Amino acid sequence: MKNDNPPPNLNIRNLAVWGVIVAMFLVMIAMSQGNFQKAAESNKLTFSQFSQQVNQGNIATAKIDQQKQLVTGTKSDGTEYVANIPFFDDKAGDLLATSNVPYEYAKKQEQSFIGNLLISILPLLLIAGLFVLFFRSMQGGGRGGAMSFGKSKAKLLTENTKRVTFEDVAGVESAKEDLKEVVEFLQDPSRFTRLGARIPTGALLVGPPGTGKTLLARAVAGEAGVPFFTISGSDFVEMFVGVGASRVREMFADARKHAPCIIFIDEIDAVGRHRGVGTSGGHxxxxxxxxxxxxxxxxxxxxxxxxxxxATNRPDVLDKALLRPGRFDRQIEVPYPDIQGREKILEVHMKGKPITADLDVKYIARGTPGFSGADLANLCNEAALLAARRNKLKITMREFEDARDKVMMGAERRTLAMTDEEKEMTAYHEAGHAIVGLNMKGSLPIHKATIIPRGRALGMVQYMPERDQISQSREEMIARMAMAMGGRAAEELHFGYDKVTSGASSDIEQVTRIATAMVTEWGLSDEVGPIAYKETDQQSFMPGIGRGSSISPETAKIIEAEIKRFVTEAHETAVKILKKKKKDWVALAEALLEYETLSGDEIEVLLSDGIKPKRPDGGKTKPAVSAVPTTKKPKGLGGAAKA
Known part of the structure; x- marks a missing residue:
């Protein structure tokens, strides 16, 4: 875990330094100005007024302070006075002597050597202090400092820190099994060393962001009960050559003092990239x-x-010397969790949250394929926030459903101004997706259809996979392409060729991408055959036909023709289905205009029995999703389609 907030002692130290500087500055001002005698404004006299008072016999006593150029004393009526005197001669003394006024001279106070020294060096000390603070701030907020530039920035987490164990990490069972050996070695090294075994020096956690790599490393330290040093790869690299190497030496020296321990380097690709690339000093x-x-x-x-x-999500850029045996010789994959893993992760994040008894965690896990652990934690938090805004005491399935839609597609845009024609266009578009998907073999079950705008989409049709799909068949791909073209076909049939909108742009892009992969990567084109034409250095949209491609113009034409054939056949299939199922298509579109959102069960009942949903307000209240899917399911839908 990273903590961007500076430690409390660092803040106190900085405040103390600034306090000392301000105090020194105030002392310097006070000593330069001197401690002048205070007097009331009404008793201050100019030298002319003082001379007049002396001549009139109104001055009783006088004390001359030539150093401060003042005359103080009392008048005949007993009041005190202060008068300024000229600094170039003793006019006050002559005036008082002439008028027979008793007076005396104040003793001259000589400033000490220390005081003069402080006055002379305080400005230099102030400037030096400001320079040191500025230099320290440039080296990382005072943690590196001018005097400790090459010190390690690794933070030590001990048993006093919140302990994390394998029970707090869910959904990555294979990775946990690989790391249990590391824990056993840290707990009892002799068990391995007496047989001549050597534990791997380093373990590299590889996986997409948010899958729990850092949490896994902390769990290893928590299970073994050893100190845990954590640092980011970017903390090693500075603008000055040699600083990073010094920090590495310092970090390992600290680790040896706390052995047995764990050193965790997050985002190691920042420092472990291939050598010999680039020419800058930073390189x-x-x-x-x-x-x-x-x-x-x-x-x-x-x-x-x-x-x-x-940990890294870019293992391909790491230097080979870093991955050889004896260093990071064990690579542990931390992938996205499967449906069982997502269920366990959700259970971990739901602990301590008030949820309803009918909430089905398996159903939520089934509807979140591709979610990482961080995504699922955010999903639970969003559901709790929605329940709080709705003044509920417990989190229901409705909140989790709305939170999933918000995380995946953005918040609802109910304030978007849409004309009746645009709403009708969206309804028939989404109904076209659903009807084509329901009548294609290889589709997935429909989850819901809606014409409420979310993100950049004006409407969408969602599906609910029964399991995580590792691969797809030709039948499933053809069904996905036909379903995606259902929206475009619906606009052409209902509104006419000239009224077709740009709302199907993402659908066309999706179909083209699937068709391109079928032809150039997956070998599913009879004309091209099982040959892969995709190249990694291509720049154009068409794989294998970009910069540096060795494909002949004749082959490129065949590939383009096959991609166009797949897309065209998908469009023609969608048109045929919508013409054949026009009654169902129109009924679904009209129901979407009336209710805005329909669940998969409601769509099935509407198309099979002609029964419209019953809503509490008789209209557009969004229905709560059933926690347990019904046994009677529609034929399916190949994917989420956006208008």
Whole structure:
């Protein structure tokens, strides 16, 4: 876990330094100005007024302070006075002596050597202090500092920190099994060393963002009960060459003092990229840092009890020397969780949250394919926020359903101004998607259809897969393409060729992408055959026909013709189905105009029995989703379609 907030002692130290500087500045001002005697404004006299008072016999006593150029004393009526005197001669003394007024001279106060020294050096100290603070702030808010530039920035988490164990990590069972061996070694190293075994020096966690790589590393430390050093790969690299290498040495020296322990390097690709690429100074600094990291990892032996765990989502850019045996020789995949993993992750994040008894976690997990652990945590939080805004005491299935739609497609845009014609166009468009999907083999069950705008879409049809799909058959791909073209076909049939809108742009892009992959990657074209034409350096949309392609013009024409054939056949299939099922299509479109959102069960009942949904307000209240799917399901839908 990362904490961007500075530690409390750092804030107190900075405030103390600034307080000292301000105090020194105030003392300097006070000493330069001196401690002048205070007097009331009404008793201050000019030298002319003072001379007049002396001549009139109104001055009783006088005390001359030549250093401060003041005369103080009392008048005949007992009041005190203060008068300014000229600094160039002793006119006040002559005037008082002439008028026989008793007076005395104030003792001259000589300033101490220390006071003069402070006055002279305080400005220099102030400037030096400001310079040091400015330099420290440029080196990372005072943590690196001018005097500790090469110190390690790794943060140490001990048992006093909130402990994380494998019970707090769900959905990555295979990765946990691989890391249990590391935990056993840290707990009892002799069990392995007496047989001559050597635990892997480093373990590299590879996976997409949000899948729990950092949490897994903390769980290893929590299970083993050892200190945990955490640092980001970018913390090693600085603008000055050699600083990163110094920080690596410092970090490993600290780790040896706390052995057995774990060093966790997050986003190691920031420092572990391939060497020999680039010419800038920053590149040289990164290479030196990587070289020092390689040397330190080679310096370990099985007795030190130090395990290095690193995480990245870019394993392809790492230097080969970093991945060889003896360094990061064990790569552990942390993929997106499957349906069972998502169910366990949801259960972890639902702990402590008030939920209704009928909430089915399996149903939620089934409707969130491709969600990472972080996405599921955000889903639970969004559901709790929605329940709070609706003044509910418990979180229901309705909140989880709305939260899923918000996370995947954005919030509802009910304030969007749409004309009746645009609403009708959207309704028939989405109904076209649904009807084509329901009548195609290989489609997935419909989850819901809606014409409420979300994000950039004016409406959509969602499906609910019964399981996580690892691969797809030719039948399923053809069904997805036909379903996607159902919206465009619906606009042509109902509104006419000239009234077709740009609302099917994302559908056309999806169909073209599937057709291109079928022809150039998956070998599903009879004309082209099972040959892969996709190249990694292509720049054009058409794979294999971009920059540096070795495909002949004749082959490129065949590929383009096959892609066009797949797309055209999908459109023709959609048109045939909508013409054949026109009654169902129109009925569904009219129901969407009336209710705005229909669940899969409501669509099935409407098309099979002709019964419209019953809503509490008789209209557009969004229905709560059933926690348990009905046994009677529609034929399916190939994917989520957007208008």
């Amino acid at each position: 040289e600094e990164r290479e030196q840092t990587l070289n020092q990291l390689l040397v330190e990892m080679d310096g370990f032996d099985g007795q030190e009890g130090i395990i290095i765990i690193a």
